[in-house]
Amino acid sequence: MGMIEDKYKDKNPFKTPDRYFEGLTDKVMDKIKEDEIPAKSKIAPMFKTFMWMAASFVIIFGIGRIVIPLAMDPTQRIQGSSSQSLVIEKEQVQYDELDDLDLSDEDIINYLSEQSVDDFDLIAEL
């Protein structure tokens, strides 16, 4: 073992910053106190962050519900709106019922002449 025996033993090649050990006790005590902060107060900020994320998601979802239908084309909008499509379907059923009555043009003209409809009413209907 002659080659390394006692050759490098005495001189320590490693150094520390000046006065490193003087401040170490306080650093260690600070780290211990920081580490001892109860788990509850560490969870609280995490819960807060989670609540903020959830609230943001709800807001983005709400905005999406309003903005996306407006951006769609008018045809899709009618199909997308349930109350409007119900009205269209109801009118279609009424026209189909008239076809079933098998009325001639003459019957229709007679029916209209019996009604007291004046020009003002027609304009108002428009």
Add this chain to the structure above:
Amino acid sequence: MQDKEIIEMFSDASTRDEAFKLIVQNYQERLYWHIRKIVLSHHDTDDVLQNTFVKVWKGLKNFRWDAGLYTWMYRIATNESLNYLNDKKRRGFGSGDDVEDILLSNLEADEYFDGDEIQKQLQRAIIKLPEKQRIVFNMKYFDDMKYSEISEILETSVGALKASYHHAVKKIEETLRLSEV
């Protein structure tokens, strides 16, 4: 003040901080140099030493005198150092994937290494050793610890330690001889 008295102080909540400060002051330098020889860079040593003391604080409430306080703390410091290096390896620090690469890079980059080229060569040769041999060599060669003390800290038989040290010396000599050629 003896370790036993300090531990008694620690068990009393009103004097716990004061007792622990005494423990830090009494052991900080010895533990620092033990850790420094394992991880090599000052900054890593500072991290590991603080983690060691946090572990000591947590474990001291349940400390039993199966081993001395000093032996127990040395064991924690050794484990923390090795875990720190393995954790660094897992996170992909250093130029390669091995602890050896991490240690080489620690040695080259450490602004608090003040040795000459021969001392650097010795450190490079130590880095090449397997983990256990490296620790045994440092404790025996630099810290001049007794095999019985090292045996308690590393929980390894004296015979196995002697063999580890012998192999370590042979390998270091061989590495140094090759580097001189």
